[in-house]
Amino acid sequence: MDKYPLLDLFWTMLWFFLWIMWLFLLFKVIADILRSDDLGGWGKAGWLIVALLLPYVGVLVYVIVRGKSMGKRDVKEAQDREAAFKAYVREAAGASEAHAPKEGKHVDDLTKLAELKDRGAITDEEYQRAKTKLLV
Template sequence: MYFAYDYPLMGAFWTMMWFFLWFMWLFLLFKVVFDIFRDDSLSGWGKAGWAIFVIVLPFLGVFVYLLARGKGMGRREMEHTAQKRQEFDSYVKETAGSNRSSADELVKLSELRTRGDITQEEFERAKGLVLTGGGHTNRATSTTTSGRH
């Protein structure tokens, strides 16, 4: 009588399959634990109860958690991802917008003057504001009351 382990190729297959299943189990276990603590609708006692259940009886705890609360796991994951994306986008916008140098402002003013969007007088006033650190081009071109040349 021959068994599957009598063939080396079959032994390698079973070893890889058990390793894959073990890895997927750990992934699912950590996913459930993170979801327990990420969920804002659970109270502290609820989180503690689920955590103890998943730690003491991991197979049964994960199975019951997926049946009871699995539908909301995807929604919470998408909300968390969207929130992180929004935070990253606002950080990029804030960082990119705050590092404009005087040279960049002067180039933009020169382009506005070349296209004819502002007059030479407005250009000189705005250039003076940029060089003295008085503001950005949007403010400089809209306020034309200062008499600087």
């Protein structure tokens, strides 16, 4: 049985993890090439050919040349996803308000009335009349 010293194991694991990191970077670069709006079809094809035929050099050159805009595209995509999520939540919340019980519909109005009463803009009697009107 051959010996496999600890240092050899360390070097094997190091190279394995570096290879995995490079694969992640390669897929990230390919995804960025395909979603990039500022590249035309020929530009995308050229970068894909460089990245796939000369993988280590192609990925490194792409990150050097287009790394800054790559980050900007990531930020823009994250902002777009967040805006879409917020719009969905607002839409879903609006739909649930339409089916809410009558008492739940006027919470904002009651809060405004209480603020007006606290500021002295309306009297206790006016507050009670408006409150009764909202709840009935």
